[in-house]
Amino acid sequence: MFQYDAIDAAMVADRNAEFRDQVSRRLSGELTEDQFKPLRLMNGLYLQLHSYMLRVAIPYGALSSAKMRALAHVARRWDRGYGHFTTRQNIQFHWIKLSDTPDVLDYLATAELHAIQTSGNCIRNTTSDPFAGAAAEEVDDPRVWSEVIRQWSTFHPEFTYLPRKFKIAVTASPRDRTAARAHDIGLVLRRNREGRLGFEVIVGGGMGRTPYIGATIREHLPAEHLLSYLTAILRVYNRFGRRDNLYKARIKILVASLGAAEFARLADEAWEAMDRPRADLPDVELARIRASFGLVDFRTLPPRSERFEAAKGDKAFARFARNNIVPHKVPGYGIVQVSLKGIGEVPGDCTADQMEALADLAERYGHGEIRVTHEQNLVLPHVALDDAPAVHAGLAAVGLATPNINLVSDMIACPGLDYCALANARAIPIAQAISETFADPDRAEQVGELKIKISGCINACGHHHVGHIGILGVDKKGEEYYQLTLGGSGAEDAAIGHVLGPALSADRVADAIDKLVDVYLAIRQPQERFLDTYRRTGVGPFKAAVYQDAHQA
Amino acid sequence: MLIRLENDHFHLVEDRFAPVGEGEAIADTVAVILSLSRFQAEGEALLAAGRDVGVRMAPADRVEDLICDLPRLALVALDFPKYRDGRAYSSAVMLRETYGFDGEVRAVGDVLIDQAWNMVRCGFDAFETSVGPNAWAAAARRYRHVYQASADHRPPAFVERSQAARRLAAQEG
């Protein structure tokens, strides 16, 4: 995996020294909270209701065992023994003391971790495919390009004070596991007919109160021009994005108001005016970055593992293998997905003990690599199938063997009213009630892939717009109500969900999901996922099932 | 206070330019700074009279509108009404990189020490700020390396790396 050189380390060290100075000026009273606020936000430090929250970047979601152990150490020494993996491939520590933050950041730097640009109106951590380097269908390693973007966007002098935050996703697979079309910029790497690498450039996707699926403004940007073209897009946005209204400041609003064609024209104009050879990355540097990811020394194994097949005699392992392990590009290996959605737990939470157990398992069986997904789960990308039973046992020992990847209980839920001051309604108890409704694992498997996403308010941190079933907390005369949407997707078939009907009270939500699922099971055709059935039939049968007795009630 | 960056040096200078406020008469001094609209109305006459003219651009003003006049302008002042408004950074980069302007690019308005490095990297070489020149210089040079090419022409990390690799190869060769 990618390793810092002396320059990368110096960048983080210089920033940490600067922030140490700023914190001491704040603690001595030289800086007021108002003056300090923008400075701490540049370093991922938020002031929440009861304490500071530190958001640590996990560049493109890739962790080593050493990095995971460093996170565990931070959780134990400076927090309350756990961390929270977010939908943005970051980790948050919610109980950090201000005076400790310089030490926390210096400690993280020893493991090549930092909190730079995890907040503020700048270019944030790049999202990438958690299966990078392991997925059979990828055309190149998207981490290489994500690292190119990481360096380019770090302390970018022109783009540190954008109208609003800015998020880029990179994927190199036809199966999109990054929600590229829901990002400010989504980059999909492909080869054209001549075999040359290029990016489909998608601009203006996003969630929040006005959700958009991004528009394609370039079908095939030659890969070597990535940085100059990103500079052009960002320059257009920096100059013309709205700054008068917080809710209209994202690039999606600019693209929507200009139209994608006009936006593309402006970007092209800026691109053509630029000294591109100076802005683009030279081939030698790309080669250096590529080489610094190193090669994983996979063994030559038969595609079928007898040990793996024999272990399926155990029902729990068989279920885990069916739901959480997917094929790897190398014969005899599997990609092991680790669910952070244990029944009744807070999605994304992970204890220091669990982090350390994962670090050990990755080191022993997984070439030392761990990934974070935007669906708040973790991945051991390179596990020999022979070792999968041992990995499963190791995960089970720390409560991480929940076999529910992509199933109904693998939900995304934002913190909601339990933790978030902006919320209209609770999200986590709704998730828990749904989990309990579908507690029977056989039924959950029978239902198959179903992505439920819950947000406690219109800010959409739970990405409800792109849930197969989305649930949005709304306030109805001081009471918590929930609006359901159907048919959304954040994957390659991206779409914004449609409102099902009037909002429901909290006690009716889990029951409504149950009814939606019953309708699906009754009318689905072979191989259809919930989403496919909905797209075929439209809202009619689903709406009827949920609201049929509303009139009588 | 006005800090100028000249030959890699930050120092205090006397500001010989008189700003012309909205609706104010143009002073008798040799050098004046006008808003873009005043410049478009009255700039030609001043330039013809041999005066030194600078233009003060609000964030929404487009540097494209100055292209034809740039060779005759002594300076362009870019306004930061709030430090969080980052449009002037793009304006500065475009003045330097796209249009090759080599006169003074001055930062005015909410010009704070924490943005010193952004401004210097984007091609500003004059700063109306209450910060002293030594503190300003230290803040502008806080980072020993930079990752991307910009208007200051500092060698980005990838250039430093390939130079280091070449030195190494030469030693070994």
Ligand code: SF4
């Ligand atoms: S969606 Fe709303 S309630 Fe949920 S975390 Fe975001 S702001 Fe808070």
